[in-house]
Each structure stands twice: as C-alpha cells, then as structure tokens.
Amino acid sequence: MTTYTPSEIEARWQTAWDKAGTFKALRDPSKPKYYVLEMFPYPSGRIHIGHVRNYTMGDVIARYKKSNGFNVLHPMGFDAFGMPAENAAMASGGHPKEWTYKNIDDMVEQMKPMGFSLDWERMFATCDPEYYGQQQALFLDFLEAGLVYRKNAVVNWDPIDMTVLANEQVIDGKGWRSGAEVERRELTQWFFKISDMAEELQDALNDLDDWPAKVRLMQENWIGRSRGLEFSFERSDGGDPISVYTTRPDTLMGASFVGISPDHPLAKELAATNPAVQTFREDCNKGGTTAEALDTAEKLGFDTGLKVKHPLDPNWELPVWIANFILMDYGTGAIFACPAHDQRDLDFCRKYDLPVVDTFFDLENGAPVQKDAFVPPKEQKVRWVDHFAGLTEATGQDAIDATITFAENAGWGTGKTQFRLRDWGLSRQRYWGCPIPVVHCDDCGVVPEKKENLPIKLPDDVSFDIPGNPLDRHPTWRDTPCPACGKPAKRETDTMDTFVDSSWYFARFTAPRAETPTEKADVEYWMNVDQYIGGIEHAILHLLYSRFFARAMQITGHLPEKAREPFNALFTQGMVTHAIYKTQRQDGRPVYYYPEEVELRDGSAFLKEDGKEVDIVPSAKMSKSKNNVVDPMNIIEQFGADTARWFVLSDSPPERDVEWTAAGAEASYKFLNRVWTLCQRISAMEDGDSSQDVALRKELHKAIHDVTMGVESFGFNAAIAKLYAFANILSKSKASKPAMREAIMTLAQLMAPMTPHLAEDIWHHHGGEGLLANAPWPKADESLLVDDTVTLPIQINGKRRAEIEVPADMDKAEVEKIAMATDAVKKALDGGSAKKVIVVPGRIVNVVV
RNA sequence: GCGGACGUGGCGAAAUGGUAGACGCAGCAGACUUAAAAUCUGCUAUCCGAAAUGGGUGUGCGGGUUCGAGUCCCGCCGUCCGCACCA
16 A cells, blocks of 8 residues: 655646646636735745745635635745845855845745745746836836925934944844944935825724734824824014924913923024033933833933913913923924823923922812822813813813813914824835935936836945945946936935835736836736735734835826725734743853754653753744744655645634644644545445445535635634544545545545645545646535434523433424423422523523522 | 733633533553554543442633623733833
C-alpha cells in the first residue's frame, strides 16, 4: 500500500492548476465578481507563519467563493519601499534595490508551494517604477485638486542620522537606531489634506457594518470629533485679541488664566524682543513629541505679563501665560484654564500659585475643590454657581449647549466642531521611497513635474556610507530643467512615506499594467474589495489612509463613486504565537532555548542536554531573539502545505491568537493521513451494507450544512471540528461502496478550501470530473437535515432529570403527555400536579413543580 | 486618565436564551508487536459512590430578569488591547 506523500501530491496539483490557468482572473460581466485581498507583505526575505495564516484564510474565502460561482480576484504583491532595505545597505554595503528584489524572489519561492489560489500574473512591488510612477501621477492630480500642500511642521529630528523620525521610531526620547537625543525641529513638509475629510471619514464609519466594531471605534477615537466654543479674549494693551477653543465653555466663570502654546504666533512675537521668552520656548522644544516624552514632562509656564479681559466682565483681567502643554496644532493653540474642573489646569495653577474658582458643585456633597479637580461626567447633574445662561441645576452637557447658544446670541463666540485628526505628513528624508515629483525653481517656486516625464526614477548610483539622504548629495540627480520656464532647477529630494504606497495598491490590482493609475472598466467591475483580511495593527493608519485615498482618487476621477469606502468587509486575524523556553542566569539575564533543545513532559519542559527544568512562557509573540520562531518552510518540508494550512485554521478562532505547537502540527498531519488512507480503503472495499446508507447520507448533509455555515461566518475552527467529526463517522460507517464513495468525495470538496491538494487528489482518485478547484460547492439537502425522531431532555425546575425519544413532528400536547408519564417526573410530582409545563418542540421540556 | 474586549476541564476551545465541555492536544487503559514507534479501540469536568439512564457541584465573584442564563441586565475582581498634556 502506498502512503500519503504531500510533496508529490502538492507539486502535481499545483502544476495542474497552473497549466489550466485556474486562478487567472479575467473581467467577465456575465458573472458576479468577488475580490478577496490579504494585506500584502513587506519583503523581509522570509515568509512568516503569520503570513501563512493570513493568506490561508483569504484562500479559504477565495476558493469557497469560486466554487459558489463567483469570478474571483485574489492577487498578491509586495509593499517594497522602506527603511529596512536602507538599513541592510548601510549594514552590509549592498543596494536596497538588489536586496529588495532578491527578497521578493525568495518569498515568492516560499509562497508558491503553499498552493494559494492567487493570480500571480497581477503581482507587482511598490518599488517597481511602473507602480510608483503612477503614484507620482496621482500625487500631481491630488496637488491640482488641492488635496496636497506644503507647510512648516514640528517633527522629530535625529541629528546623527539626519532624518525625520516617526513617533514610533523615538524610544525614550532617543533615535531608535542612532541613540541620539531627538530634537523637535520645524521643517517644510508635504501634507495630505486628510483633516478636510475628518467629518466624512468619521460619519461613514457608521455604514461599515462588516468591519469589526473595535476597528471602527479606534478610528472614531483617532479622528476625535468634539463640539465646543471658539471665542476671543480682548487684550488690555489693545494688541491682537487671543482666540481660544474650549469644549467646556460652561466653566468660563472659573477661568484662571489664558494660556498659549510656545509655538503660538504671539509667543514668537514676544520672543523676538524678549530673550527670556526665547529661552523658555527653546526649553519647551527639548525632548520629543512622543507620548512617553510628554507623559513624563513637567508642566512649565512663563508669565508674559500681558493681560486680557474676561468676555463677561470687562473689569476682570486674566494673565496670559505660555505653557508647554498647549499644542499649536489643536484648536487655536490657545486656551483658557479652569483649574477647578480640569486636573491638568489645577496642577499648573498650584505650581504657579494662580487662583482656583469653582463654577459648579456636586449635588450631594457640595464641597469645593480640594485635592483633585471636580470633573463629573457630562451627563451628571450639578449645582451651578452664578451661571450666566441662567442655570441653577443642570447637567454639564446642558450647560455647554446653553452657553454656546448664549455666546452666539450675545455675539462673542461661535459653536465649533473640532477634530483631533491632523494632516498626514508624507515627506521623508529617505532614499528608498517614491520620489515626490516636484521641482524647485528660483524663479517659479515649487513646480509640479510634467506627467510625460514620469516616472521620476530613483538613481541607482547611490552610497550609504555616510548618514543623510543619498538623493540630496547625489552629484547630478537633482538637476533638471524647470517644467514651467525651462531654466536649470532642482528636484525635490524627499520621498513619500511608505504608507502612501499601500494606500491604493488594492485599486492597482484591478489593472496592474495600465498606463494610468487605474483603468475605468476594471475598477468599475472589480472594486470594491469584498473581503479584506489583515492584522489589527493596521486598524488605524493604513486603513484610515486608504479610506482617504479612495475618496481623493474618486475626486480626481481614478475611482468610481461606489469605491469611496474601498473595503466592504474587513477581518482582523490574530497572531501565531509560540511558547518561549528560558532560564535565568545569576545576573538575572534570561537565556532562551530553541524548541528542539527541550523535552516536554506533563506540561513541564526539561533541557535534553542535562535534564534541568526550564521555564515556559506560553503564547508569546514570535521573536528571533527569543528563539521561538517557527519557519513555515520547515513545516512544509516535514508535513506539506496542507498540514500547515489545516493547522493554522484549527484550534483557535481566526480573530484570536493561535499557539503553534509541534503536537498540534503533528495531529493535523495525522488527520490528513487518516483521510488519505480512508480514501484508499474505500476504493479498495467490497460492497457494504446499503441499509446504512441513509444514516450516512444524513450525517454527510449535516456536515455540508455545518461546514458551509462555518466558512461563511469565519468560523474556520468550528468548520474544521465538524470535518473531524464527520471523518470519524465515515471511517466507522458500514454503508455501501457507492454511499461511501459519495461521502469521501463530498468530504474532499468540503476540505478543499483548507487542504486543496489532498482534496484534489481524493477527487481524482474516485473519478471526479475535471478539477475540483472548478467544481461547484455541495448543497445540503434540507430534507436530510431533519431527523424522524428527536431526543428531548426533560428538566424538572430547570435541572435535567430524564430524556425521551419522540417523533420530530409530534405536537406539543402529545409530547407533554409522554413527558409527564416518565418516572422522573412522576417521582418529582409525588402525586401532585405541575405548576407549569413548558414544551419547546424539538428542543426541551421543562416541568415546574 | 479615557475607550474597548475578554474571563468555560490539565491545555487550545464548542455551544440561534433550551442536554455546558462538540472537535483537537495531553493523559489513562486495551488491541496489534519479540519489543518500541506508527496504527486502531475505549475512557477522560469535578466530588460522593463498587456501580447505576444514581446524586451533589460546576462557565472569575456577588446580585437580578426568566419556566430555563456561559449567553441578557446591574455591581465588583482580574487579564489583555487601543488612545492619551486634544483644552
């Protein structure tokens, strides 16, 4: 007897699909389309087991939809620009381009054996000039439409690497690579006008019914809509009034001082004549803009000596302070402080000995502010002191609304909606990115490049031996005639943030070789992405940027109206984790061991070398430094792709993390082996007992129903459990050969989305017609799903005491009669009568005594 | 600080308000084998009991709604995640 040899089976069927062009996606208006997309990988060089899980889920959906008659688009590409390529070049002297394309080749080599139903002909990398050239064309269109602009902005600057760092790249105030103290620096940068769409981006979240609520909520918090009042304080010295924004205008009678940001124009103006102000501003700019840096930063203030008039009482003067905690790019960059009802303001006022005035009290306790600021929820009713809108007892929200109305009527303020969302700064002082296609001309200023000159390609002859941007110091690349006047001019040397590259690739997949960013007929047909799958780590940035891009592309005519929201459904999958085995050295530092170095016994781990017990940290994120990474290629070599695919889907629900265990992978392999053996056994069997056929067919159709439901609802682990259960039933069945054959072939069909190679092999072994990959999905026969008789549990006062077997269609009264006649019920009633009897047909009987 | 999710056997986990623990791992017993591995069969929440189509307990804790709660509501405790000087 032959054995299950995945390497042979998998190669054979991959070749067959390839030859037949089974997964090639062609536009076909006669068929409904389905676009499945997994977030494309960064070409690090190795496929990670997390990728395998992500693409397997997408592949299950793609194959399932194909068998349900959809014309499926399932593409793959690479998010190929970014810092790791430059870092590799700096570390080992190669070129980012070679490094990247080599990695892409390696990864494609590793992905092909997985048997994903991908249309490889559509593959591209974002570092292909054919791709980023079209991205430059989009940029020019956005520029013309006013969706991109240039402005000064404060950024994290690494003085050693000489580049801007993203907030995530600043650790404890130091550059993550150089270790240098990060400075705040003002630079002229390009920005996408995403804040213009804040309202729309937030409102439209409500319609994304097939997105996880968690992701929608995270985006909502990020966009951060708030409603408040904007008004101005007149200056006592007659200077320009100071405009402020507040969400708590109701606390105006508790104002203590007016604060402005160190970057506020007034602060700059004062600094010009007063060196002390300038020194203070510089002190504020030390340290990064990261959350940690801000969290630990002490509140600093500087009294300008200026005074402003309270809008409700011209005789009430408030001092103007410069304070380091006030952000220039939120609201107006100026506030009024109410220490009684804001902890941060209270801290500041205590430090600088400024007055604290209560504006409302707790209804019950009534006490004035003592240790902490009194900040009740806005819905809570409080007692107001001297409220100018005439309130005595009201909630904070009512007071806010009344105050805004009052201010608008009196003409000294206007209600305003503010967003937390800032414009997206896209300039990076990097080589390995998409060049920003503009030219700086001494006469004409900033001039967009002509579209016929695109792509503006990156030069190949660059060096990474010294820090800074190689484009900046390239001898000739910058030189170019001005597109407007033709005189010698200089190119922009900043490149685009790599998030730009991934913000529209989904649209490009619909026509990856088009001479324009998109092709009308293709985006009309293929958009939107019907199912998008990826990690929760992209919940905010990538998904928000893509939503912005889809709108911007729609405005500039590159996408149809329906693609304003590009992803109809989103699924965020969990990680693949693995236990860590470690011990501690005497100096407290951990020593990590590879899984091969330890032996597992009764839930404990021992070193093979000397039998010493080691600590187990379960379910940890895979990390090279912790020696707990599993390489999918090893798994494929050992067990085959189908086993790897089966395992990553089983055990845990897809949205949750799944722990990779050697035992689990082996169990998957054993199961596939069993199914394969069963397939052989059935073809070799003599005829069986046909009286068993109906029972088997009923189980089969239940399995069809359950697996279909599981796949439809992303319950892959539950679908797999059903497949195990049915395979167990089938292997024990004594039914006739035709019934067994029908069952194993249908089992193969049901397994095909998860283990396509084995399924295809079984299908052919039993004479299935054509490729299983093209076969229609089996339909459950409703009449076989219902049993003739059902077993009903009988509860007495909600506790299960007995069960009865009755015909499924028996009416309630009849069931009740039988139930009441059981020994358990008779005993419980003890001659008396039941208070109540509940009969749920086909479910349960509950007798209340 | 603000927002959210989750909490079920030794472990990963199932369960439209209707028999809690499907399925898998681990464990135990048996068959096959000279033996082991592989494979196959059976058992496996927990306590009492020799056993029982015996009984008690049981889905983090405390209450509530309901004939009936892992599931719904209220309050705690714990774990994880996101955001955070946002006026």
